[in-house]
Amino acid sequence: MLAVGMAVGAAFASAAANNGIKSANLVYTVSPLQLTLTFDDGIKDHYSIAVPELEKRGWKGLFCIITDKVGTDGHVTWDDVRDMVKRGHEIAAHTVSHVDLAALARAGNTNEIRRQVAACCEKIKTETGVYPRLLCLPFTRWTPAVVDIAKTCGVETMLVNRNCFGDFDRRVDATIDELRARNAERTDFLVHGIRPEGGGWKPFASVEAFCGYLDDIREQEKAGKVCVCPYGGF
Numbered sequence: 001m002l003a004v005g006m007a008v009g010a011a012f013a014s015a016a017a018n019n020g021i022k023s024a025n026l027v028y029t030v031s032p033l034q035l036t037l038t039f040d041d042g043i044k045d046h047y048s049i050a051v052p053e054l055e056k057r058g059w060k061g062l063f064c065i066i067t068d069k070v071g072t073d074g075h076v077t078w079d080d081v082r083d084m085v086k087r088g089h090e091i092a093a094h095t096v097s098h099v100d101l102a103a104l105a106r107a108g109n110t111n112e113i114r115r116q117v118a119a120c121c122e123k124i125k126t127e128t129g130v131y132p133r134l135l136c137l138p139f140t141r142w143t144p145a146v147v148d149i150a151k152t153c154g155v156e157t158m159l160v161n162r163n164c165f166g167d168f169d170r171r172v173d174a175t176i177d178e179l180r181a182r183n184a185e186r187t188d189f190l191v192h193g194i195r196p197e198g199g200g201w202k203p204f205a206s207v208e209a210f211c212g213y214l215d216d217i218r219e220q221e222k223a224g225k226v227c228v229c230p231y232g233g234f
């Protein structure tokens with residue numbers, strides 16, 4: 001926990017320093033938007049393509065893992081997940097089997113909500129040695145009861161400004177400008193598929209297109225508009 005807090009502070013200070021230099025001429029008064037790069041569903045390409053591309057740019061990612069999917073076709077293995085942790089990336093719980101937790105809440109099935117969250121967290125802890133601090137909601141669906149149950153399982157629920165990238169009509173620069181215009185302090189850029197043949201929801205057109213997405217973020221970071229850092233949405 002301490003290591004994560006320090007990483008946020010260091011990255012933020014460096015982006016703020018860049019911003020300060022520019023502010024002499026451009027009169028920036030708003031701090032850089034804190035941006036977390038997240039990857040949902042434990043797609044194999046996250047390990048084999050996204051992790052090295054993030055590292056080339058000096059970034060860490062947040063990878064949201066469905067424990068029943070680990071080791072199945074097209075998905076990461078536990079060895080992959082352990083290596084990601086070793087390399088400083090963060091793993092979030094994304095439930096045991098990617099169920100709609102809001103639907104379970106409406107049906108009054110709190111035991112199954114608890115099992116989906118707790119068993120996922122326990123499995124991640126057993127396999128990696130690290131208990132996750134975050135719950136990523138399947139389909140981004142939730143109710144206040146879901147958030148409360150997650151808390152009792154020792155995880156905070158990711159609820160802030162999730163913006164999907166991949167096969168979407170959305171630009172990095174426009175999204176960041178819009179969030180800054182709203183004075184948002186943080187956001188979460190979410191990716192599922194990296195390339196069509198690798199699986200995952202709404203993938204980018206190619207690995208090159210995914211790298212272009214990262215390079216667009218890099219430009220925004222150089223301009224002092226964002227700071228890529230761990231998720232701090234609570």
Ligand SMILES: [Zn+2]
Nearest residue numbers: 040041138139
């Ligand atoms: Zn998902």
